[in-house]
Amino acid sequence: MGSVEGNLGVVSALVRSSFLVSAVYAESAREYRLTPQQGQLLCVLMAQPYRISELSAMLRLAKSSLTELVDRTSQRGLVVREPDPDDRRAVRVSLTEQGSELGEAFYLATCERVDQLPSGLDAAERATLGELLSRVVRDNNVPTTFPEWDDTAPATRG
């Protein structure tokens, strides 16, 4: 374990690969004139509208941070606050049409970029990596802040 020449232990491999993916995510966001946090918000909202408190819980940020992130993205016309019919205190944050388009484009471009990272692995190894990481993600209750990408469809493979 960790003794094969040049191989990292799982801990360092997780941390360094996290840096790698974060860097790629940031590069992709920059391409769409987004910050990583703005891109992440758009990806989260692709599934459905959320309340500020729900976004706060999913992203593990203070509510004030979400208030102001939503402020900035709504000023760009990407998201909108709407009253929550069930609770007059609450707002529901949803994507505008422009936000949907930009979010989708950012999401797909990010998937393409990230898809290149394990290109040195063969199909079986990719599947194994995906399966093992999926279990880590599931075991640690990682919220769905990035949609599932269907990378088996022919049109989505580069």
Add this chain to the structure above:
Amino acid sequence: MGSVEGNLGVVSALVRSSFLVSAVYAESAREYRLTPQQGQLLCVLMAQPYRISELSAMLRLAKSSLTELVDRTSQRGLVVREPDPDDRRAVRVSLTEQGSELGEAFYLATCERVDQLPSGLDAAERATLGELLSRVVRDNNVPTTFPEWDDTAPATRG
């Protein structure tokens, strides 16, 4: 591929696991009154002193960003600028004694926390995950911004 119930494709798994590791890294940093960027700088400098331009290249940040990150960490007494004997324009950034201690403690604590993430995998699966991620890291030339952790030594296993 991606078709086993509940499993993600490798792309989404990489992105979501990156969010997970980033969150754990930030939590660990907070425990030591560090920001993730400050913690990362300390980890990088554990290996050796570096020039601002070298740190800029490793961390893929503007030189001005490193100038100011070094400013903030040196104000805390964690790092120090020293003249580069080979080039009077340059400075070498190195850890102070306090910075070494804090960096080491942060690094070890982070390793312990990250080590918990794949606890649902058995030893063979951990080894496979480490091997596959190592190859992704190596293939993408990820700089060594997080030291290798010897997780086979008995004293380092929780």
Add this chain to the structure above:
DNA sequence: AAGCATGGTTCGCCCTGCGAACCAACCAGA
């Protein structure tokens, strides 16, 4: 009706990152 809890906002503060502009030092070529 009252008190507690919750949803969200405001704001001061600090951290971070960028890019333009700048200065000092280095290096190669004439």
Add this chain to the structure above:
DNA sequence: TCTGGTTGGTTCGCAGGGCGAACCATGCTT
């Protein structure tokens, strides 16, 4: 030896991001 281009690092204005305290409106329970 001199000159011009390159490099290393700094300063500063700007924008984004995150936190926590304080606050207000609303919901809920007693």
